[in-house]
Amino acid sequence: MTTRYRQPGVVLTDHWFTVPLDHGDPAGEQIELFGREAVASDKADAGLPWLVYLEGGPGFGARRFTGRQSWLGRALQEFRVLLLDQRGTGRSTPANRQTLPTRGTPQQQSDYLAHFRADSIVRDCETVRPSLTGGAPWTVLGQSFGGFCATHYLSSAPQGLRMALITGGLPALDATADEVYRAAYPRIERKNAAHYARYPQDVRRVRRIAGHLAEHQPVLNSGYRLTPEAFQSLGILLGTGDGSHQLHYLLEDAFVRTPSGPALSDAFQENVHAVLSYAGHPLYALLHEAIYAQDHRPTRWAADRVRAEFPQFDAAKTLAGDEPLLFTGETVHPWHFDTDPSLAPLRETGRLLAERADWTPLYDQDRLAANQVPVAAAVYHDDMYVDTEHSSRTARAIRGLRTWVTDEYEHDGVRAGGGRVLDRLLALARDEA
Incomplete structure (x- = not known):
């Protein structure tokens, strides 16, 4: 089901997808995901490459923009953008005090929520990507926890990525x-x-x-x-x-x-x-x-x-x-x-x-060391949310990753900087800066 409508300078399309709750059991319970497609009005019918945006959190739906606000304006110059509500957030089968009791006991709720980490989010992306791109890889822009998801993406499904752009979200690969x-x-x-x-x-x-x-x-x-x-x-x-x-x-x-x-x-x-x-x-x-x-x-x-x-x-x-x-x-x-x-x-x-003690590894360090996907990351000096030294160690562990370390912005630099942060990351990933 899709719904198409307009805001100033932007054509928006609402998309609904069905994905397995547990990707290890694709025939089992299914949940719904919501994503909002945004494309510039003058390019609405153009064959543009896709960029999927993964919000920070965990627990936040994708940002609700009006028109070409913030970094979205820069992205719309060359991309068709999917603003994805990660599972459990926004309009994607929300998980909260009102809905979780339908799962049963606290233990059953805990078992359910164990499927809501970065590994499941990335498999969601890979499940919906072919229906939007026709199978072509896309670019991921990950803010904060969205950057953790992008790093897992590089570890588990790099074939789905054209580029990975990370802002304030290079995680420690092995820190407790x-x-x-x-x-x-x-x-x-x-x-x-x-x-x-x-x-x-x-x-x-x-x-x-x-x-x-x-x-x-x-x-x-x-x-x-x-x-x-x-x-x-x-x-x-x-x-x-x-x-x-x-x-x-x-x-x-x-x-x-x-x-x-x-x-x-x-x-x-x-x-x-x-x-x-x-x-x-x-x-x-x-x-x-x-x-x-x-x-x-x-x-x-x-x-x-x-x-x-x-x-x-x-x-x-x-x-x-x-x-x-x-x-x-x-x-x-x-x-x-x-x-x-x-x-x-x-x-x-x-x-x-x-x-809970059954958490599986999130990052494949050998695969990251052999990475072939162009990757760029903004690291905010003395970021209160993500440790700069942890991010720097991870940057060194991912083959070909280029960093922009700056104290001009805090953790919300991609939002506060308008299009500048995204522009810089694109230039780094393309070896143009």
């Missing part, structure tokens, strides 16, 4: 989840230091908010329980280009005066909920550590365990002293399933995924 987070906390601390250097007035403001939360243990208007630790999760903003500024403005509106004394303002509550809630992307919380799991090793809430090695992130200890409170970043903790009402029904499912 513990090692990933052990490298992450010092980077997060540096992002905190940079924020407080820019906005020193936020030191007192943040401590006041956290102290209020510790004393009053408020439940937001949305039902979200805002503990000091949950408040620290606002540091997720610090890894994007304008995130420090967004955080600063969010903190400005924290309190209002009421007849009963200072209270968290409705505006602050709404803005905090918009950042912290997993309602729109629960797979991010459920599967985030699983994207690092390989070789039959459970993750067992690695971010939470490793955090104990960095006592400077302990909110209670910080509030007992006079140091700035440190925000955390891209870390998921078991208590998220207590504070967030959209995750609470999935608490046991999350625990079972954290204890």
Whole structure:
């Protein structure tokens, strides 16, 4: 089933595909995938090569553009683009607190979600590619976790790729989840230091908010329980280009005066909920550590365990002293399933995924060392989400890969940079730069 319509300068076509839940059992249960095709209006009937975009996450559907926004405008100069909602996201058989109970028990839900990692996503791409390209290889553009998927693509199905373009998403090939987070906390601390250097007035403001939360243990208007630790999760903003500024403005509106004394303002509550809630992307919380799991090793809430090695992130200890409170970043903790009402029904499912030990390898290092596909990757210096040294080691392990290491952008460079990042990656992959 397809639906065709227009936006300024773009012709859009909605596509639906049916793929196996378990590609190892192609005759078994099937799920639906959604992809939105975009092509320039003046090239709608041209025989253009295809580019498939894989969003970051896990757990986010493909970006919804209006017209030729951001990097899409550059891509439409020469490609027909497929904006693919990865399985479980967007309109692709969504997996959330409303739908997962149809799978049965938490154990059955966990077994179901074990099929939602990069390996299954790449096999989805290979299943739908022939119907769109007639069998021709296509170019993949992977942002963040989408870059992890692109790296798996190079490992498992390079024959399907014309080029691989990766932005902020070169994964460690063999690091454990513990090692990933052990490298992450010092980077997060540096992002905190940079924020407080820019906005020193936020030191007192943040401590006041956290102290209020510790004393009053408020439940937001949305039902979200805002503990000091949950408040620290606002540091997720610090890894994007304008995130420090967004955080600063969010903190400005924290309190209002009421007849009963200072209270968290409705505006602050709404803005905090918009950042912290997993309602729109629960797979991010459920599967985030699983994207690092390989070789039959459970993750067992690695971010939470490793955090104990960095006592400077302990909110209670910080509030007992006079140091700035440190925000955390891209870390998921078991208590998220207590504070967030959209995750609470999935608490046991999350625990079972954290204890799961049947994860298979995601990357074939021998195949990557013999790679023949043109590959280019943007590596953002001191990226808060993906460790630069891990990315650099992986870049050296993939034959022919060319990197652009820059501190001009943060993790969201491909979005913030308009068409510049994509243009640079294309030039590198084509050996034109």
